[in-house]
Amino acid sequence: MQEPRRARQLGIVVGGLPAGVHNAITDVAGVRVGHTTIVSGETIRTGVTAVVPDQLLTRPALPAGLSVGNGYGKIVGSTQVEELGEIETPVLLTATLSTFRVADALVTYLLSMPGREAAQSVNPVVAETNDGFLSDIRARPVTEEHVLAALSGATGGLPDEGCVGAGTGTGALGFKAGIGTSSRVATTSRGPATVGVLVQSNFSGVLRVCGVPVPRERVGVPVARTAPGPVGPGADAEHPGNSCVIVVATDARLDARQLGRLARRAIFAMGRVGSDFTSGSGDYALAFATAEVDLPVLPESDVDPLFAAVLEATEEALLNSLFMATTTVGFNGHVRYAVPHDRLLTLLREHGVAGVGRSGYEGS
Structure with missing residues (x-):
C-alpha cells in the first residue's frame, strides 16, 4: 500500500500564493479541527469532523456566508446563517443519515457550556x-x-486528512477521497490575511491535476463493487459519489455579504479539479471570519486577493483529500481505490507539468 502524501509532497503546487505554516485551515488563528473515525467490521466506514473557532468561546457569533452550488443535500442551520449572516456554533461534518444525531449532540454540547x-x-x-x-x-x-469526542479533541496544527472523520467512507472523481485542507496568505492594503479551507470530498467527474485530465482507466484503476480483483462485464456500475462540503475560514475583516462571495469562489474551485456538478450532488461552501467585528470591513478593492487565495486553497485541499486517502473496502465488499501516486506523476510528466515528483521534496 502506498504512503499517503499531500500534493506538495508529490511536488504538485497549486497557484502562486504562499501557504500558511501548516498549509491548513488551522493557519487561521484560533481555528481547530477534530475527527472521530468510526470503522467497524466490514460494514461501517464513517465519522465526524469538527471545525471549531475558538472565537466562539468569547463571542456569541461570527460573520458567515453560505454558497449553494447545487442544493441536493443538507446543512442543518443554513437558513439562519443566510438570514442573519453569522454562525454561532462550530461547523460539523458527517454522513447523510447521521446529520440529525450530530446536530442534536452539538446542541447538547453547546447547552452545557x-x-x-x-x-x-x-x-x-x-x-x-x-x-x-x-x-x-x-x-x-x-x-x-x-x-x-471530535469537539473535545479538536486541535491546532496540521489536521489528519484522507480517510478520517467525515471522510472515512467518501470518494470523489472516481477515486477514494475524504478530508483535505490547505491555506493561503494574501496581501491586502491592511497587511497579510490568511484564508484556510477544509473539504469533505464526495463528488463525481473526471479528476484534473494541474489542468491534466486523470481518468481512472488512464492510471490503471478499475471500476469495482466487490473485493479487489478483475471486474467482469456483468459487474454493477460503481456508485459515482455525490456532494462536497467546503468550510472556509479567514482572519480578514469581511462582512456576511463578502463572505458569501468568498464561499462562491470555493464552489468554483471544484471545477478546477474536474467536478461535473451533477443534479444529484449537494455542493455547499460556508465561509466565516474570525476578525473582531469592531474593525472596519475590508474594502471591495481588497477582496480580489482573497478570491485568489480561496480558489487556490480549495483546489489544493481537494487534491489533498484524494492523495491522502487509501484504498478502502467496505459495505457489501465495495471498493474505492486510491489515486496511484506513481502513475499520476508519470502522466503529469508526460504532459510537461514541471516540478512534480521531485526526489526528497519536503513541505506542507
Missing part, C-alpha cells in the same frame, strides 16, 4: 455527504459520544 445555562435557542451548523457506498449508512452509527 458555561454562560448558556438559560439558553432557549441555538442554531447548530451540521453538513453532510453520502458515504453509503462504503458504509452501511442506514445503521446511523454516529452517537453523541462520537460528536463530543
Whole structure:
C-alpha cells in the first residue's frame, strides 16, 4: 500500500500564493479541527469532523456566508446563517443519515457550556455527504459520544486528512477521497490575511491535476463493487459519489455579504479539479471570519486577493483529500481505490507539468 502524501509532497503546487505554516485551515488563528473515525467490521466506514473557532468561546457569533452550488443535500442551520449572516456554533461534518444525531449532540454540547445555562435557542451548523457506498449508512452509527469526542479533541496544527472523520467512507472523481485542507496568505492594503479551507470530498467527474485530465482507466484503476480483483462485464456500475462540503475560514475583516462571495469562489474551485456538478450532488461552501467585528470591513478593492487565495486553497485541499486517502473496502465488499501516486506523476510528466515528483521534496 502506498504512503499517503499531500500534493506538495508529490511536488504538485497549486497557484502562486504562499501557504500558511501548516498549509491548513488551522493557519487561521484560533481555528481547530477534530475527527472521530468510526470503522467497524466490514460494514461501517464513517465519522465526524469538527471545525471549531475558538472565537466562539468569547463571542456569541461570527460573520458567515453560505454558497449553494447545487442544493441536493443538507446543512442543518443554513437558513439562519443566510438570514442573519453569522454562525454561532462550530461547523460539523458527517454522513447523510447521521446529520440529525450530530446536530442534536452539538446542541447538547453547546447547552452545557458555561454562560448558556438559560439558553432557549441555538442554531447548530451540521453538513453532510453520502458515504453509503462504503458504509452501511442506514445503521446511523454516529452517537453523541462520537460528536463530543471530535469537539473535545479538536486541535491546532496540521489536521489528519484522507480517510478520517467525515471522510472515512467518501470518494470523489472516481477515486477514494475524504478530508483535505490547505491555506493561503494574501496581501491586502491592511497587511497579510490568511484564508484556510477544509473539504469533505464526495463528488463525481473526471479528476484534473494541474489542468491534466486523470481518468481512472488512464492510471490503471478499475471500476469495482466487490473485493479487489478483475471486474467482469456483468459487474454493477460503481456508485459515482455525490456532494462536497467546503468550510472556509479567514482572519480578514469581511462582512456576511463578502463572505458569501468568498464561499462562491470555493464552489468554483471544484471545477478546477474536474467536478461535473451533477443534479444529484449537494455542493455547499460556508465561509466565516474570525476578525473582531469592531474593525472596519475590508474594502471591495481588497477582496480580489482573497478570491485568489480561496480558489487556490480549495483546489489544493481537494487534491489533498484524494492523495491522502487509501484504498478502502467496505459495505457489501465495495471498493474505492486510491489515486496511484506513481502513475499520476508519470502522466503529469508526460504532459510537461514541471516540478512534480521531485526526489526528497519536503513541505506542507
